[in-house]
Amino acid sequence: MIDEAALTAGQRILVVGAGGPVGGYAVQLAARTGAHVIATASPRSRADVTAAGAHEVIDHTSTPVRDAVTRPVDVLLNLAPIEPEEFAALVGLVADGGVVVSTTAWMPAPDDAGRGVRSAVIYVRSDREQLARLVALVDAGELRVDVARRVPLAGLADVHREASAGTMRGKTVVVPVMA
Numbered sequence: 001m002i003d004e005a006a007l008t009a010g011q012r013i014l015v016v017g018a019g020g021p022v023g024g025y026a027v028q029l030a031a032r033t034g035a036h037v038i039a040t041a042s043p044r045s046r047a048d049v050t051a052a053g054a055h056e057v058i059d060h061t062s063t064p065v066r067d068a069v070t071r072p073v074d075v076l077l078n079l080a081p082i083e084p085e086e087f088a089a090l091v092g093l094v095a096d097g098g099v100v101v102s103t104t105a106w107m108p109a110p111d112d113a114g115r116g117v118r119s120a121v122i123y124v125r126s127d128r129e130q131l132a133r134l135v136a137l138v139d140a141g142e143l144r145v146d147v148a149r150r151v152p153l154a155g156l157a158d159v160h161r162e163a164s165a166g167t168m169r170g171k172t173v174v175v176p177v178m179a
Helices: 021-033 043-052 084-093 128-139 153-165
Strands: 012-016 036-041 056-059 073-078 094-102 118-121 147-152 171-175
Touching: 012 021, 012 084, 021 036, 021 043, 036 043, 043 056, 073 084, 084 094, 147 153, 153 171
Parallel strands: 012 036, 012 073, 036 056, 073 094, 094 118, 147 171
Antiparallel strands: none
């Protein structure tokens, strides 16, 4: 995500959906670049997003994001299942020549060619070198992985139910039982 945006120190990034596990990684990685990180999160995730390195946190449950961002951002990173109209409206927050990056593969990422704002939708990909860099950051304690719990394989159905209900916090590791 950060690579696709070519994010650098001093730039401003808006991370929509920063309260989830992927958002937490995005905030940490963006903060490591020296960028100014603005994140959207609910009140229950505010402390985690701040601890991950967000400089500003917008409570999207009570404040319209468009009203809360007072200066243009260089990068808009969307990780949330927002309505296409809302996503398109957020492009107005991106500075001329900026970039919109999204992981929401079910809808295209909007752009604004007239202002030079490009967009990219990214998918999970197997990139050995990129994964090795992330593992090195985790091993060095520079990227925090929030493993909330470990459950046996027999509990996988319950994990899916919690994920569907939106009540999961952090990452869940499913451990197979070895015979």
